Amino acid sequence: DQQVKQNSPSLSVQEGRISILNCDYTNSMFDYFLWYKKYPAEGPTFLISISSIKDKNEDGRFTVFLNKSAKHLSLHIVPSQPGDSAVYFCAASGNTPLVFGKGTRLSVIA
Amino acid sequence: DAGVIQSPRHEVTEMGQEVTLRCKPISGHNSLFWYRQTMMRGLELLIYFNNNVPIDDSGMPEDRFSAKMPNASFSTLKIQPSEPRDSAVYFCASSFNLGDQPQHFGDGTRLSIL
Numbered sequence: 548d549q550q551v552k553q554n555s556p557s558l559s560v561q562e563g564r565i566s567i568l569n570c571d572y573t574n575s576m577f578d579y580f581l582w583y584k585k586y587p588a589e590g591p592t593f594l595i596s597i598s599s600i601k602d603k604n605e606d607g608r609f610t611v612f613l614n615k616s617a618k619h620l621s622l623h624i625v626p627s628q629p630g631d632s633a634v635y636f637c638a639a640s641g642n643t644p645l646v647f648g649k650g651t652r653l654s655v656i657a
Numbered sequence: 658d659a660g661v662i663q664s665p666r667h668e669v670t671e672m673g674q675e676v677t678l679r680c681k682p683i684s685g686h687n688s689l690f691w692y693r694q695t696m697m698r699g700l701e702l703l704i705y706f707n708n709n710v711p712i713d714d715s716g717m718p719e720d721r722f723s724a725k726m727p728n729a730s731f732s733t734l735k736i737q738p739s740e741p742r743d744s745a746v747y748f749c750a751s752s753f754n755l756g757d758q759p760q761h762f763g764d765g766t767r768l769s770i771l
Contacts, residue, residue, distance in 0.1 A: 581759055590661070590748055590762030591700070636700060644690065644713070645760060649699030 550574045551639050553648035562657045566624040570637030570648055573618065577639040577646075582611060582622050585634045585650070594635070595622070627655045659683070661763035663749050669769045675737040678766045680749030681730055688755045691724055691734050692748040694765070700748070706732065707755045739770045 552571045560566045570580075578599040583591035597604040597611045597620065604611050610623045624631055632655045637648040662681040670676055682689045690705040704714040706726045714724070721740070726732040736743055746767050750760040 579758060583759075583762075588764070588767075590750075590764045592762070593759035596758060640756070640758065642756065644702055644705055644755075645758070646702075647692075647700040 548573075549648075550577075551637055551646050551648040553635075553637055553651050555651050556649070557652040557654070559654045559656060560627045562629055562655055563626045566622075566627045566631065566653055566655065568622040568624075568635050568637075568651050568653065570620045570622075571618060572620075572639050574639070574641065574646075575618070576643075577641040579640050580611070580613060580620050581638045581640075581645070582609075583636040583638060583647075585636060591636055624653075627653075629655050629657050631655050661749055661751050661761055663747075663763035663766050665766055666764065667767045667769075669771065670739060671771050672741055673738045674770075675735065676739045676743075676768060676770075678734040678747050678749075678768070680732045680734070680763060682732070682749070682751030683761055684730070686751035686753055686761070687729070688752045688757070688760075689726060689732050690750040690752075690760060691732070692750065692762075694746045694748060703734070705755075712755070739768075741770045744768055744770050 581596040582594040584594045585591040613620045634650045636650045638645045664679045691703040694700045703716045704724045709726045724734045746765045748765045750762045752760045
């Protein structure tokens with residue numbers, strides 16, 4: 548039973564355009580959400596997070612949106628750059644260890 | 658500052674052999690997590706420790722898997738005997754305390770069991 552789902556295994560975007568990565572969760576006890584970025588042969592690195600008391604958090608080109616009623620969050624990258632090509636993991640916690648989605652592979656095409 | 662350090666980076670061994678993966682968490686971090694990444698299941702939590710004590714090992718797939726944390730700066734994940742289906746990338750992560758985010762990951766050990 549997957550509590551955190553990333554339904555798109557891959558996404559291709561043109562350089563300079565917006566990348567939107569989506570994540571759905573089922574556990575209403577989750578109250579903190581994170582996005583991690585992973586390059587090949589490296590461990591996941593923390594990118595951005597959001598608490599359930601907010602609906603938006605922004606850090607430079609990266610913005611995370613949270614829709615609690617829909618149990619949905621998304622990561623927006625604007626503008627997308629070739630260096631953003633990586634696997635992005637959505638993760639959630641709520642008095643529990645992190646639960647990860649399976650990841651979305653983003654390819655930014657120059 | 659040194660991050661989470663895992664060794665070896667790659668391990669290739671024959672089925673039936675014992676495999677030991679090692680992890681050094683970030684100094685000062687009290688919580689340590691072992692994950693396994695596969696194509697089919699993504700990143701799954703195997704076991705985690707707080708203050709060197711195992712808190713939850715319900716993610717450990719079988720009795721062939723065991724983990725220890727003898728002190729605050731070292732942990733091992735052992736598979737004995739190993740099987741081809743154990744082939745995966747194993748990650749160690751640490752955080753200041755349980756529930757603190759984010760967790761910081763090592764670069765993983767790519768394990769291949771022939």
